[in-house]
Amino acid sequence: MKSLKKQRRIQIIALxxxxxxxxxxxxxxAMRDGINFFRAPSQIMAEPPGPNEVFRIGGLVAExxxxxxxxxxxxxxVTDGGASVPVVFTGVLPDLFEENQGMVGTGQYINGVFEASEILAKHDETYMPSEVVDALKEQGVYQDPET
Incomplete structure (x- = not known):
């Protein structure tokens, strides 16, 4: 009888x-299409993604x-100081979108151009996405606004 209980317990654990x-x-x-990976312009130029891959790009809008x-x-x-990637967007840009400001875009890299479906801009004087800050720090371009 003890072996029957032990066997039943093993079956339940396996199930x-x-x-x-x-x-x-x-x-x-289910989430494979909902996950957008972030890439900096330098990463895109080093390893261009496939034309069907949706991802996020971030950096500064080149002057x-x-x-x-x-x-x-x-x-x-959009640039991170090491490389620039041309971006095309059709739609209404956020109010805070301008040159030399941080941005993040979602879209696809097709024929050497990032075709954005969504553009996000910084929301105040000092905000920049952490991924963009990290990429700019790697390039030696980032300047802390609080200093």
Missing amino acids: AAVALTVSTVLIGY GSLVRGEGASIRFE
């Missing part, structure tokens, strides 16, 4: 492990690169 594994795989599969096209089309370059 729970299988259920946990299956649920983890299903959650990962003198902002060009407004026909309609709501905007072209500019």
